[in-house]
Amino acid sequence: MDILRVQIKRAGYASNKKAVENINFSLKKGELVGLIGPNGAGKSTTIKAILGLLPEMDGELEPASQNTRYAYMPENPVFYDEMTLWEHLELAAAAYGMERSEFLDESGKLLEIFRLQKERHYLPGSFSKGMQQKVMLIIGFLIKADLYIVDEPFIGLDPRATRDFLSLLKEEGKRGAGVLMSTHVLDTAEKICDSFVLLADGKLVAQGNLAQIREICRMPGASLFDCFNKILENLE
Amino acid sequence: MISATQIFFRRVKSEWKFQYNVWKTAIDWTVGLYILIPAVLIGLDSYVLLWKNQYGWPEALPFYWLLPVIYLFAWSGDIRTFLEKGDQLFLLQRKRWLRRIIALGAGYTAMLDLLLSFLVFSLLAPLLFINYKLSAVRFALLLGFVFLFKTNTGMARQLFELRFQGWKKVIAMKIAFVLMSFIFVKGVIFLLGQPRLLLSACAVFLIALGFLTKMRLEVRGSFFDDVAREQRHRFRYASLLLSMSGISVKRTKSQKRRPLLLRSSNHLFRKRNAVNLLAELCIKSVLRNNRSLLFYAQMVAVSVLLVLSCPFWWKWIIWPGVAFLLASLAGLYWKEAVSSGFVQLFQWKPGDKSAAAGKSMFLLMLPGFLLISFVTGFQTFSWMGACLTLPAGIVLGYWITKLISIFV
Numbered sequence: 043m044d045i046l047r048v049q050i051k052r053a054g055y056a057s058n059k060k061a062v063e064n065i066n067f068s069l070k071k072g073e074l075v076g077l078i079g080p081n082g083a084g085k086s087t088t089i090k091a092i093l094g095l096l097p098e099m100d101g102e103l104e105p106a107s108q109n110t111r112y113a114y115m116p117e118n119p120v121f122y123d124e125m126t127l128w129e130h131l132e133l134a135a136a137a138y139g140m141e142r143s144e145f146l147d148e149s150g151k152l153l154e155i156f157r158l159q160k161e162r163h164y165l166p167g168s169f170s171k172g173m174q175q176k177v178m179l180i181i182g183f184l185i186k187a188d189l190y191i192v193d194e195p196f197i198g199l200d201p202r203a204t205r206d207f208l209s210l211l212k213e214e215g216k217r218g219a220g221v222l223m224s225t226h227v228l229d230t231a232e233k234i235c236d237s238f239v240l241l242a243d244g245k246l247v248a249q250g251n252l253a254q255i256r257e258i259c260r261m262p263g264a265s266l267f268d269c270f271n272k273i274l275e276n277l278e
Numbered sequence: 279m280i281s282a283t284q285i286f287f288r289r290v291k292s293e294w295k296f297q298y299n300v301w302k303t304a305i306d307w308t309v310g311l312y313i314l315i316p317a318v319l320i321g322l323d324s325y326v327l328l329w330k331n332q333y334g335w336p337e338a339l340p341f342y343w344l345l346p347v348i349y350l351f352a353w354s355g356d357i358r359t360f361l362e363k364g365d366q367l368f369l370l371q372r373k374r375w376l377r378r379i380i381a382l383g384a385g386y387t388a389m390l391d392l393l394l395s396f397l398v399f400s401l402l403a404p405l406l407f408i409n410y411k412l413s414a415v416r417f418a419l420l421l422g423f424v425f426l427f428k429t430n431t432g433m434a435r436q437l438f439e440l441r442f443q444g445w446k447k448v449i450a451m452k453i454a455f456v457l458m459s460f461i462f463v464k465g466v467i468f469l470l471g472q473p474r475l476l477l478s479a480c481a482v483f484l485i486a487l488g489f490l491t492k493m494r495l496e497v498r499g500s501f502f503d504d505v506a507r508e509q510r511h512r513f514r515y516a517s518l519l520l521s522m523s524g525i526s527v528k529r530t531k532s533q534k535r536r537p538l539l540l541r542s543s544n545h546l547f548r549k550r551n552a553v554n555l556l557a558e559l560c561i562k563s564v565l566r567n568n569r570s571l572l573f574y575a576q577m578v579a580v581s582v583l584l585v586l587s588c589p590f591w592w593k594w595i596i597w598p599g600v601a602f603l604l605a606s607l608a609g610l611y612w613k614e615a616v617s618s619g620f621v622q623l624f625q626w627k628p629g630d631k632s633a634a635a636g637k638s639m640f641l642l643m644l645p646g647f648l649l650i651s652f653v654t655g656f657q658t659f660s661w662m663g664a665c666l667t668l669p670a671g672i673v674l675g676y677w678i679t680k681l682i683s684i685f686v
Contacts, residue, residue: 120619124566125559126536128543130620136555137624163542168535181623 044068045110045189045220046092050101053091059098061087062244069189069220074211076235077224078266080274084244085224086117089193092222105189111138113187117194117224119174121166127177128162131184138185145184152180155206171198179207183214190214192223196230208234232266240273248273282378289360290386293512300516328404336409344405345463351398352428352462353455355391357436357494358511359383361504370501377495380504384491388429395425412470419476420466426483427462433490440500445538537566552626556634560615561641570611577607578646585654597654597667598674604647605679608639609686636683640676647675 046069054061062084069075077085090096092103093114105112121130128149135145153159156176161169166177175198182190190211196204211221211234225231231238238255240248248258252269256262259272305314327333360383361369361376369376399406399421406412412420438454439447469476539562540546546561547554564570581600585593612635615621648671655667 114623116619116623120623122559122563122615122618122620124537124563126543129559129562132543132550133555133559133620134624136550136552137626139552139627142550164535165537 043071045071045073045105046222047102047104048088048092049103050088050091050099053096053099053101054087056097060244062091062241065101065239065241065246067239067246067249069222071218071220072215073236074215074221074223074234076231076238077222077241078226078228078231078238078270079241083241085241086193087244088241089114089191089222089224092191110189111185111187112189112191113182113185115178115182115190115192115195117197119166119171119178121174121177123165123167125165126163127158127166130166130177131181134181134184140185148184148186149180152183155210156180156203172200172203175199176203179203179210183210186214186217186219188219190219190221190223192221194224194226196225196227204230228267228270229265238266240270242274242277247277282372282375283382285375286360286379286382286386289362293360296512297515325401325404329408331404331408336405339405339409341410342463342467344402344410345466346459348398348402348424348466349459349462351394352424353431353458355387355394355428355432356507356511357384357387357432359504359508360386361501361508363505363509365505366501376501380495381491384433384494387432388487391429391432392425395421395428399424416470416473416476419473419480420470422480423466423469423476423483426480426487430483430487430490431458433487433494437490437494437497440497440503444534448538537562539566552630553633553637556616556621556626556631557638557641559621560612560634560638563615564611564642574607574642574646577604578649581646581650582653585650586657590658593654593658597651598678600650601643601647601671601674601678602682604643604650605639605675605682608642608679609635609682611642612639612683612686632683635686636680639683639686640679643679644672644675647671 048065048067048069050062050065052060052063065084065088067075077088079085087096091099091101094103125133131149132145135149140148150159153162156179158173158176158180161173166174169177175195179195182192195207199207208230211223215221223231223235232252237251238249239246240255248255250258252266255266255269255273256264259269259276261269261272264272328336359380361379365376369379399417403417406417406420435451435454438450442450465479469479546558564574581596581603585596585600588596615638616631616635648668651667651671651674652664655663655665657663659666
C-alpha cells in the first residue's frame with residue numbers, strides 16, 4: 043500500500059518557478075526510498091514541495107490518509123537559542139498530542155540510544171554539528187511517524203550515531219513507516235535503501251531498485267556509485 | 279596590495295551602508311513626513327524653550343537625579359573590533375593585521391563615544407548651564423570625564439567578558455554596575471567642586487585607557503567571541519526591525535551551555551499540552567534573553583516615569599495606552615518565538631497558536647503593567663487607588679492582550 047504518491051508537474055520559487063519538473067514516484071509502507079542526485083539536482087526542492095513549503099507548486103501529493111503523520115528531519119538543524127534539549131522534545135511531543143507517559147518512555151529511550159542523557163538540560167545551540175543532528179533525529183523518531191522525510195542525515199554524524207540511526211530506520215520500516223531520504227552517501231544508501239529516485243537538473247532521470255538501476259545503465263553487478271556516475275555522464 | 283587599514287575602512291563603510299539600508303526600510307517617506315519631522319520640530323522647539331528657561335520642571339530636578347541618567351549613558355556601549363567569520367581563512371595567520379584591525383576598531387569606538395558624548399552634553403547643556411550654573415570649564419571637564427569613563431568601562435567590560443563566562447560573569451557584571459554607579463555619582467559631585475582634581479582624574483583615565491587597550495590587543499583566543507559580538511552589533515537594529523515582521527535573524531553559535539534561569543527545564547505550566555508549551559516557549563525565550571529582558575525593563579521604566587511626570591487626568595489616559603504598548607511588545611516577542619524554523623517543523627492544530635499567543639502575551643505584559651497600575655493608582659488615590667488598580671489592571675491587561683493577539 044502506498045503511503046505517499048508524488049506527482050509534481052512543476053514546482054519552485056518566485057524567481058525560478060520550474061526548479062523541479064515532472065517528478066513522479068511513490069513510497070510504500072515500510073519502504074525506504076533514496077532520493078539521490080548531484081549538487082543542485084533538486085533534491086531539497088523536491089522535499090520542500092512534498093512538505094508544502096514552496097510558493098510555486100503544480101502537482102499532486104497523495105498521503106495514504108488525512109491522518110498520515112510525518113516527521114521531517116532537516117539538513118540544517120533548527121533550534122531555539124534559549125530552550126534546552128528537553129524543552130525542544132517536550133514541544134515536539136505536544137505538537138503531536140503525545141501522551142505524557144509515552145513521551146517520557148520514548149524520549150528516555152532515544153536520548154540513551156544517541157547518548158545525550160547528560161545533555162538533556164543543555165542548550166542545543168551550544169552543541170557541535172553532529173550533536174545537533176542527533177537532536178533532530180531524536181525529535182524525528184519521537185513521534186513514531188508514518189512517513190519520515192530525511193534530508194542529508196549523515197552530515198556531521200559519528201560512525202556510532204550513523205549505525206544507531208540506520209538501525210532505528212530499519213526498526214521503523216518493520217513497523218510499517220515509509221522513509222524518503224535525500225543523501226549523497228551512496229555506499230550507505232546502496233546498503234539500506236529499497237529503491238532510488240535519481241534527480242538531475244530538476245528532473246527525474248532514473249528510478250527503481252538497484253537491479254533496475256543497473257539494468258538502465260547496462261552495468262550488471264556495478265555499485266550504485268558507478269551507476270550514478272554513468273547515468274550522469276550519459277546526460278552530459 | 280591591500281592593507282589591514284584598507285580592510286578596516288572598507289568594513290566600516292560597509293557597516294554604515296548596511297545600517298543605513300536597515301533604517302531606510304523602517305523609515306519610509308510617510309514615517310519621515312508624519313512622525314520623524316514633526317518629532318524633530320517639537321524636540322527643537324522644546325530645546326529652545328529649555329535655553330530660555332521657560333519650563334518649570336528643571337528647577338524641581340536636583341543635579342544628583344540627572345547623574346544616574348549620565349551614568350547609564352557612560353556605562354552603555356562596547357568596543358568594536360570589526361572582525362568577521364571569514365577572517366579565519368587568512369587573517370588569523372597574520373597576527374599583525376589582526377591587531378591592527380582591533381586597534382583601529384578601538385580607535386573608531388573612542389571617536390564614536392566622543393561624538394555621542396558631545397551630542398548628549400549638547401542636549402543637557404541648557405540644564406547644566408542654566409539650572410545647575412556650571413561654568414564652561416567645568417562643563418568641558420565633565421564632558422571629558424564622562425567620555426573617558428565610557429571608553430574605559432567599555433574596554434574593561436570587554437576584557438572581563440572575554441575572561442569570564444556563565445553565571446559568574448553575569449553576577450560580577452551586575453555588582454560592578456551597581457558599585458560603579460555609586461562611585462560615579464559620588465565621584466562626579468565631589469570632583470565638580472575640585473576642577474584640578476577632575477582634570478587629574480581625566481589624565482588618570484587617559485593613561486588607564488592606554489593600558490587597557492594594550493591588554494586588549496594582547497588577548498589570545500578571543501577570535502570567535504569577537505566575531506559573535508560583531509555580528510550582534512551588526513544585526514542589533516535589523517533583528518529588532520525584522521522581528522516586527524515575524525522574521526528571526528540567525529545567530530552565531532551560543533557559548534552558554536545551560537540557561538541561567540529554570541536550569542533543569544523546569545515547567546511553568548502543570549498541564550503539558552500544545553497551547554501551554556507554546557506559551558512556555560515564548561515566556562522562557564524572553565526570561566532567558568538579556569536583550570529582551572532589558573528592553574522590557576526599559577519600556578516599564580519609561581512608562582513609570584511618564585505616569586509620574588503627568589498631571590492627574592493624563593495618568594488615566596496614559597494607563598490603558600501603556601497596557602496597549604506592553605501588550606504590543608509581548609506580541610513582538612511572541613512573533614519572534616513562533617516564527618522560528620523549529621516551530622515550522624510540526625503540524626499544529628488550528629487554534630493552538632492563537633490560544634498560546636493570548637496566554638503568553640498576557641503573562642508577559644502583566645508584571646510590568648501591574649507595577650505601572652500600582653504607581654498610577656497610588657499617585658492619584660493613595661493606597662485605596664493602588665488596591666483598586668491592581669485587579670483593574672489584570673482585567674484591562676487581559677482584554678487588551680486578547681484583542682491584540684487576534685492581529686499578531
